Amino acid sequence: MDQAVVAKDIKRSDLLEMYYYLRLTRSLEDRITALYRQGRIVGGVYTSHGMEAIAVGYASALNPDDVIAPFHRDMGAFLVRGFTPGEVIAQYLGKQGGPTKGKDGNVHMGDLKRGMIGFVSHLADNMPVAAGAALAFKIRKESRVAFAGTGDGGTSRGDFHEAMNLASVRKLPVVFFCTNNQYAYSTPLRYQMAITDVVERAKAYGMPGEIVDGNDVADVYLACRRAIAKARAGEGPTFLEFKTMRMHGHSEHDAAKYVPRELLNAWQCKDPIICAEQLLSRLGYGDESYFHEVLERTKKEVDIGMEFAEQSPLPEGRETLVGVFATDDEVSP
Amino acid sequence: MDQAVVAKDIKRSDLLEMYYYLRLTRSLEDRITALYRQGRIVGGVYTSHGMEAIAVGYASALNPDDVIAPFHRDMGAFLVRGFTPGEVIAQYLGKQGGPTKGKDGNVHMGDLKRGMIGFVSHLADNMPVAAGAALAFKIRKESRVAFAGTGDGGTSRGDFHEAMNLASVRKLPVVFFCTNNQYAYSTPLRYQMAITDVVERAKAYGMPGEIVDGNDVADVYLACRRAIAKARAGEGPTFLEFKTMRMHGHSEHDAAKYVPRELLNAWQCKDPIICAEQLLSRLGYGDESYFHEVLERTKKEVDIGMEFAEQSPLPEGRETLVGVFATDDEVSP
Amino acid sequence: MTTATLAQEVTYIDAISQALDEEMSRDERVFLMGEDIGAYGGAFKVTEGFLKKFGEWRVLDTPLSESGFVGAAIGAAMMGLRPVVEMQFADFISCAFDQITEVAAKNHYRWGAAVPLVIRAPFGGGVHGGPFHSECPEGWFFHSPGLKIVAPSTPYDAKGLLKAAIRDPNPVLYFEHKFLYRRIKATLPQEDFIVPIGKADIKRSGGDISVITYGAMVHLALEAAELLSKEGIDLEVVDLRTLIPLDKETIYASVRKTSKVILLHEDNKTGGIGAEISALLAEDCFDCLDGPILRIAPPDTPVPFSTPLEEFFLPKVSDIVAGAKKLAVY
Amino acid sequence: MTTATLAQEVTYIDAISQALDEEMSRDERVFLMGEDIGAYGGAFKVTEGFLKKFGEWRVLDTPLSESGFVGAAIGAAMMGLRPVVEMQFADFISCAFDQITEVAAKNHYRWGAAVPLVIRAPFGGGVHGGPFHSECPEGWFFHSPGLKIVAPSTPYDAKGLLKAAIRDPNPVLYFEHKFLYRRIKATLPQEDFIVPIGKADIKRSGGDISVITYGAMVHLALEAAELLSKEGIDLEVVDLRTLIPLDKETIYASVRKTSKVILLHEDNKTGGIGAEISALLAEDCFDCLDGPILRIAPPDTPVPFSTPLEEFFLPKVSDIVAGAKKLAVY
Ligand SMILES: Cc1ncc(C[n+]2csc(CCOP(=O)(O)OP(=O)(O)O)c2C)c(N)n1
Ligand SMILES: Cc1ncc(C[n+]2csc(CCOP(=O)(O)OP(=O)(O)O)c2C)c(N)n1
Ligand SMILES: [Mg+2]
């Protein structure tokens, strides 16, 4: 991203905060990966490694009362929205201290109070849901926006289509995105769709679309800010394609031998944290020692989180029976 | 359609045959509508009135061993494929002589031996099915094509998306179409999609698309022939948008007050039978007396069909229990 | 129009319209979504006039995409609105199955988000609709914890249950029987009322055999009861009204009284709610049963189109009479 | 590799791979579709090496679109091929629900088109998968006439039933329990064999109580039977193997012998196959029942993630022991 543009359009403090969240995401997910390798996390671990800029960027571009239906690699969005590393690790460990209190695992967490819609495994299912949140804003004439997305694979599902179409017909205040990381599990893009830019999909809905460098947090942030502003102004939805690369396996059990090494190498130097540090250096907002300090700080926060999670008790078995139905007082105002 | 092109590209006998099928469709559906008004047909009657050129045109462009998954207004395709007026009326009356022997009603009939896949109410459900038929042809290296479509409304469904995408990724020998008749039941196009040409939808799949004058049987026929030839040559699927207008209500019970009269009037003079007659006259292939003769002939055929259907018995109640499962000998070779 | 509740007879379908109208007038969070519900007033005209009265943002015509608009309703519900979605026919609910079972049903359990959503589904046969316009899809949903399921048989219950469904903080599937739409009438109370979800209703009290049923079959059971009363067999007709959660108390009380049970439904026999109730009785009321538990339900086939087939398919008064006589001598 | 059937012990998952391999070698109409089944060999590696052996047109990686590829499989089946579709997890079958219930299940009844299709669905809990990777969705499908449903518990049945499913002219849902994948082994016959669809199997013969079950629960029942035999209670373990069509003959014969029944499944209690079997027994075997029909099944909740919750959720050997003791003294 052109540094002059960044200097003009992004507040220094905002950019530094984004850098912090990139680091926090990485530190937290590295810890989660380590826990997985130790056999302490059961079930799948899907990380955003190498793609952290997307969730950090878009979540930073939103207002606090906007609503996010995150994709399964959007840890950064949870952190920006105030989920603590402790909560997150507790979630992965199935502890009571996690947002779902052990009912669900890993990134399947949500909290309406913090504007986070819980992820549903069935990919793209939350896209119509986000359109509906936006519909509620429109009906109530609120100045709020919904933000939701899926992967390149997820765009092949019918719910993607139905959500895009519905949102566009009613000009709903929603921004949709696709994290195009070249693979869906082992399936390369060419077996997923007969186009090379996912953004082409937006044309079917008369929806404006934009390709964004998903590894550049500043680019993500600015593109999101534009799309969000449009949505808030009543100009309808936008579709953003974040180009990036999945640097780990599909989940941490997957060695991803099906990904050519050269491809990974090529993307390695585009690591979003490195990119962000280069940008901050060029802008004179930070230097090596500052970066180191942030790294240490986030590691420390993860350590504290780890302690919290360790101390958090496992739920009692009979908690299983609780919560199938909601009570009147639990409905959103 | 330019008459020189027609003269060059369409055999006279083929064009005359298409005219005959247009007439037969109209005569048959007029009779069915009359039966409905008399209360003799229970359930919905969805006609192709004013849209006959589409099914007649595409069915005529296909080879006999190609497979059709018709849309719910494609009576002409059944006729071209050899369904007799008698069978069709028997179907509408729930008689044993109908292709489903009373198990299902109206246009919900099919017969694999004649390459007709039975329509499923759930719109667009048969689009992936047709893609799968095409996949079978591709796997077996057969020189066959599948042809399938839905309405403007039907294109909003997820199955439309999943079928288009799958077919395009695997370059399957299938041609998809949309009969864009401006309305889905009472819902006008602008509440269905934020685009004015349904063909835009094809871009999402990197699939070539074409707008076709759905009221001009020659245009339909030639466009289909091109798309079918491409598919047969291994060049993958095409999407055809047939522009037309639903001239009756959604079904015969619907007075369609929500459609502006002027719109209907404007389309009235584009009636596909009138257009075909004009074309035939210009080409010197037919004149008023010929047209009259064909009209009378088709009416006669419908009369004969009516007699057949009247004489066909209703199924016995206990036939209900027959046919839930297939037996080994019923599987396609 | 909020005073549509005049003390005059209303049909079952009117009762549904009234409930929607009154709830929309009472609570501005309530809004409607579905195909052709706006200018057209819905395939069955339930929402005729609503567009004019409530405007296009509370009576939303949607694209033809059941999964999309059910998903959207879930999202709006989570934001605090009270969407009521119309399936044009219950049969098309299969297209929204994933959103209903995986998103709506599980959100609260998984992460605490209430989804106060109603899905209206005109269901059932007897209208010559054939396999795709006659289905009873309720059986698919018993099995998805997190959903409530109701199916009224009278105008009173239709109105009261729909209001209760709209006020419920959970996803409620509301199965309205389209055969009953214009065939039954009743005078409804002028004042606001609900029929609580989870409460069955004894539509006819009797001492010999409990016929447990719901929807259009309630009326068949009542007819059969009249016929049988002349032969000295006294049926109790239990109208479930709510399928999930089942009112075990009322069911068990009835069975304890009569000791004999017929489970009657229009849904296919295998895996219908009759199976579940039979199993509950065999578990919890075994000692008070004086005979086999009969199920009267259609065979395991799609709903056929042709009249003689559909007649064969649907349970008949004579089936109930025959079943009751068999049980009576047990 | 067609001779993968060496007389050595194979796991349940190997048995599945063998069945696919042998059927694909035997019949060139058989082909596979699913997500990541090609180069990757499938999420559980069932089709490892298949791409190389059979080529990319018989081992088709699909886009992420369950409805689309199930629909496509239906179309290919109608053209005379024998598609075997893999759901990456059974849970995602909800996305293809409409195609399965409205298209595959009804085509033959409606207009006579056979749909010889197999859908493999790795299902069940005990693997810490949480609500979306542990589901038992079979209960949704009992209720859709036109489908067959099988769920093997052993390598022998896994192989034999998959072969039978592939050769069947109808849509068959094949639920393979992922907890069993690598946990149980058996030596299989060298020669080609099938396990007929529609035949239950007495996995342990006993005189006191019939435990009717399927899938992973079979092994729990057998464990419980060992424990109880020491206390003089003799369980008969009936492995359904096929859920639709049910083998009433074998079930009834067992119940006539023992007069006491436990229905055991991992699927949610309400609306599970246990309900249906209980209802059948209460209808057809009422006179030979000597006690209530017990159901042992998880509560009506999604499958929770955290270990203590999932343990609480799943049926345990001790539940069976307790149930059997209760029934024994009845
Ligand atoms: C409907 C559905 N089918 C299958 C899966 C299993 N699955 C989980 S993630 C995944 C790949 C997703 O690819 P993509 O959308 O590109 O996201 P990525 O993981 O690459 O970030 C698959 C197939 C699923 N979650 N949902
Ligand atoms: C999934 C689904 N939802 C709803 C319906 C009810 N329905 C039948 S036809 C129709 C309108 C179809 O519009 P379009 O696709 O444009 O075809 P047209 O009837 O205009 O030719 C609707 C809503 C259906 N058949 N399938
Ligand atoms: Mg991806």
Ligand SMILES: [Mg+2]
């Ligand atoms: Mg239309």
